[in-house]
Amino acid sequence: MTQLVPGELIARKGGHDEFMAVGEGLVEVFNDRVSLVTNMAVAIDKIDEAAAEEARQRAAARLREKLSSEEVASVSASLARSLAQLHVKRRHR
Numbered sequence: 001m002t003q004l005v006p007g008e009l010i011a012r013k014g015g016h017d018e019f020m021a022v023g024e025g026l027v028e029v030f031n032d033r034v035s036l037v038t039n040m041a042v043a044i045d046k047i048d049e050a051a052a053e054e055a056r057q058r059a060a061a062r063l064r065e066k067l068s069s070e071e072v073a074s075v076s077a078s079l080a081r082s083l084a085q086l087h088v089k090r091r092h093r
Contacts, residue, residue: 018043052085
């Protein structure tokens, strides 16, 4: 078992690739099976690029404010999720 960080997940099944933006979580690989638990998984066709960009901008602005360590962690996680969605959507235009 290992930690999953926000980014792109490519699921290959039956010769077809499905692209997803994923958040933080856990991954376990056992033989030919992969199990994934995450706080976010969005298929590329469900990513709203404009909404993700707005969320990115809001999170970046909040990080410039004086925040508690808990708030910094929460806003940083939100920023990472937004960036993951934007990366996946823009990479596969």
